[in-house]
Amino acid sequence: MLNPDSVGRTFHSAKSFPVTASEIAAFAAVIGEEDLHVAPPTFSIRISLEQSHDLLSDPQVGLDWSRVVHGDQKFEIYRPIVAGDVLACSSTIENYKVLAGNEVVTVRSDLRTGDQLAVSTWSTLVVRA
């Protein structure tokens, strides 16, 4: 079970995430996108889902990632990600509830380049009972 004290806490990634043209090209190729000037709209999941995994699996937080399924996903894109961006990621556990024995957790991740917020993304994850 998730430690209720972790709800509302924000975790700042220790590392930053440089975005390369080849990463954008590989992601775009999967969906058949030929416009490589900007990353596809869901590209930032590459970064945010790994962050969510790391923070929720932390023993202090205590979520059982092996039983996680993805419930909902939302992106707000203030400016598209482009090759050469070096993104910082901060993630906040915004909401937590238990529904019919299943834990439901919403994590918001903000991706910034310097002071500029590029993308906010919300992942709602369900831990099956």
Added chain:
Amino acid sequence: MISVGDEIAPRIFWIDRDLLKKYADASGDQNPIHQDEAFAKSVGLPDVIAHGMLTMALAGKFVSDWAGGPAAVKEFSARFVKPVIVPAGRKVDLTVGATVAEVDGANIRLNITATSEGVKVLGMTKALVVKS
């Protein structure tokens, strides 16, 4: 002239095991339920399933193609209601369509549908685009 209620012609994307491997490598999501049939069945799934985020990425491609490119998408959300099941040696469809929900100048909100083999796989799927 784009009006509320306009329907955007649906399009089929084909998903097979090779695409799941490519998406796993491109996204970093190497969860074995998307690649290893024995593992998927051991955790109670009917077969290998597609990454929900792959289905969302393909729906995003549908939206951005209509809007004028990937930079046009400002908001995009989806609920993963059923998995896309991907048996070995087969291609399964992801059929994506949309309806115009709101028009405010160039800002257009879309309600998006996505099915596979006739089953709704994404729910509550919405996008805000700036159409060029």
